[in-house]
Amino acid sequence: MEIICVGNELLIGKIINTNATWLARRATSLGISVKRITVIGDNTKEISTAINEALNRSPRFIVTTGGLGPTFDDKTMEGIAKALDRKLAVNGQALKMVKQKYETFARQGKIAKAELTPPRVKMATMPEGAKPLPNPVGTAPAAKITIGKTVLIALPGVPPEMEAIFEDSIIPLLRKEAKGRMFMEQTIYADSIMESTLAPLIDNVMHEISRVYIKSHPKGQEGEPHIELHLSTTTTNIQTGKRRLRKATSRLSDLIEKAKGSVMAAEQ
Amino acid sequence: MEIICVGNELLIGKIINTNATWLARRATSLGISVKRITVIGDNTKEISTAINEALNRSPRFIVTTGGLGPTFDDKTMEGIAKALDRKLAVNGQALKMVKQKYETFARQGKIAKAELTPPRVKMATMPEGAKPLPNPVGTAPAAKITIGKTVLIALPGVPPEMEAIFEDSIIPLLRKEAKGRMFMEQTIYADSIMESTLAPLIDNVMHEISRVYIKSHPKGQEGEPHIELHLSTTTTNIQTGKRRLRKATSRLSDLIEKAKGSVMAAEQ
Numbered sequence: 017m018e019i020i021c022v023g024n025e026l027l028i029g030k031i032i033n034t035n036a037t038w039l040a041r042r043a044t045s046l047g048i049s050v051k052r053i054t055v056i057g058d059n060t061k062e063i064s065t066a067i068n069e070a071l072n073r074s075p076r077f078i079v080t081t082g083g084l085g086p087t088f089d090d091k092t093m094e095g096i097a098k099a100l101d102r103k104l105a106v107n108g109q110a111l112k113m114v115k116q117k118y119e120t121f122a123r124q125g126k127i128a129k130a131e132l133t134p135p136r137v138k139m140a141t142m143p144e145g146a147k148p149l150p151n152p153v154g155t156a157p158a159a160k161i162t163i164g165k166t167v168l169i170a171l172p173g174v175p176p177e178m179e180a181i182f183e184d185s186i187i188p189l190l191r192k193e194a195k196g197r198m199f200m201e202q203t204i205y206a207d208s209i210m211e212s213t214l215a216p217l218i219d220n221v222m223h224e225i226s227r228v229y230i231k232s233h234p235k236g237q238e239g240e241p242h243i244e245l246h247l248s249t250t251t252t253n254i255q256t257g258k259r260r261l262r263k264a265t266s267r268l269s270d271l272i273e274k275a276k277g278s279v280m281a282a283e284q
Numbered sequence: 285m286e287i288i289c290v291g292n293e294l295l296i297g298k299i300i301n302t303n304a305t306w307l308a309r310r311a312t313s314l315g316i317s318v319k320r321i322t323v324i325g326d327n328t329k330e331i332s333t334a335i336n337e338a339l340n341r342s343p344r345f346i347v348t349t350g351g352l353g354p355t356f357d358d359k360t361m362e363g364i365a366k367a368l369d370r371k372l373a374v375n376g377q378a379l380k381m382v383k384q385k386y387e388t389f390a391r392q393g394k395i396a397k398a399e400l401t402p403p404r405v406k407m408a409t410m411p412e413g414a415k416p417l418p419n420p421v422g423t424a425p426a427a428k429i430t431i432g433k434t435v436l437i438a439l440p441g442v443p444p445e446m447e448a449i450f451e452d453s454i455i456p457l458l459r460k461e462a463k464g465r466m467f468m469e470q471t472i473y474a475d476s477i478m479e480s481t482l483a484p485l486i487d488n489v490m491h492e493i494s495r496v497y498i499k500s501h502p503k504g505q506e507g508e509p510h511i512e513l514h515l516s517t518t519t520t521n522i523q524t525g526k527r528r529l530r531k532a533t534s535r536l537s538d539l540i541e542k543a544k545g546s547v548m549a550a551e552q
Contacts, residue, residue, distance in 0.1 A: 028467070029305045032302060041298070058499075126508070154502070155480070215354045215355040215403035216403065
């Protein structure tokens, strides 16, 4: 999977990209690995270029976030249409979704008229061949487009909307693709041992116990080391995963203690 | 500027990419615009590809974060060398920096011997032609490499180290490039008006007052709208910037109130 996040607010450092982290964590936990995250601004050409670059790498899924709203700078659909060389047109099914939202708002007295103004129709405008996905939280529908072996999913940028559509419409696709794979992980902490001393010990354990990935994250300073060690594995069998992680954790702990470091399990 | 963040931990959603946000905010505030942020894993080929893609877009600066440490999965220097087709070699100046760190640790009794083990020498191994930048917080030096019109800067991933090197060694370069440009911004909130109703009002103000960019961020739901409006401009004159933002804010507030919405200034 590749993730493409659209929004000037991300490029000016106004907001932290929690959407990318949320999507990456959710996909990883379902056994789908994320290969790249790209952040670009609200610019049709930039969006189209990023989509085409991702398509050329042939990932199974491309998920975009942001740029689906009613304002002039919501340009994701335009960017996708440009990338795929497809026409942008009002999608009948999407227009029905949008219309129903405004009719409900009007009934609730939140707006005077449910009229489909151009900015509201814009939210139902999609590249030809797109399948709109209902937005249970907000107004703009998401979209799903299949291009060869890649499924492209355009989600809104507002986190509760993005998350709700992902849970409802995307997770079933990912589960099917993952065929029972799971991502399993464990964290331990090493103290009183420098990362440069730990490095060969990690190498040893990774060579000895296959399919366990170990990554060190220094949390203190090299002079006063406190190092998080993150062990992970992907498997279709929970017992196999547990056994691998247990074996690697125990072997690594032994080596660290032999090197006069101390090991602490992470609080669960 | 382009930012390239290296680290599997970002792609599995283990940590939020605060480094990218910090760098983007800091560069933007100095009048340097960030065009793209790319996140890739600890993989030499992926790093090299991402660097080459960024170089082809000819940004003035490329800043990478992560992958400079002593472990097997710290591969940024290798990836840069591959991208530039340069040899990787121990950099004498960098080795001196690393050596001094370990001699200090040894003097302080934090390690038994200051010996330059392979993982420690690895932190001084850089593509040919790189200029090491001192790391005032951690051990691994950063690196600066000039490729045509692009300056490539490789920073560590540990936030306090990344930030300290950026402040010490990179900010002077950015200031020189920005030639006095500043990014100025203001936020107001609109209530009781839907984003789809706001959209044409924003268009109007942006057409009327040039060089002010306005972006709406829905914080409530379309049915119960609470919308953040972020106004920004880049200028070399603080008075010009203030005047532009004041004019745009006042014009936009008038239009919102005419449309029966209410406006609130953001708390400073």
